[in-house]
Amino acid sequence: MTPQPADALHSDLRTSDAEARRAALYLTLAQIPEGKVTSYGELAAVAGLGRAARWVGRVLSQLPDDTRLPWHRVMGAGGRLSLAAGTLSGDEQRARLRAEGVRVINDRVDIRRHGWHSAEHSG
DNA sequence: GGTGCGGCTGCAG
């Protein structure tokens, strides 16, 4: 369907749409179980945002410090931590991951083991 | 409506 609403309505819908995208992102992010991790791209795709991986990263960076969302379970493709050690968020992410049993080695995580949608090799 | 900017991603050297 291709509706053509008036400017005012259109603008209103646009605003609503933007918020909907963020909401979808938050909902999807909240679905990630403890001890599991995913990538910005994967999160974006699952949230229905397509390849808006970078946008996801930006949104996560804008999250408040008191957020309950597991933003620390989101990293670069292949389980690579995009946040550098030494930064508040970077250190926080490592600390939280470790607290959940996720071993962070050399700025990387074993997605084979902790990947959200990755099949675990029991052995 | 064109331009720049990300906590990105995949490919090539």
Add this chain to the structure above:
DNA sequence: GCTGCAGCCGCAC
């Protein structure tokens, strides 16, 4: 396996 480069998407001037 790390570094460099181009591609993509959505958002803010």
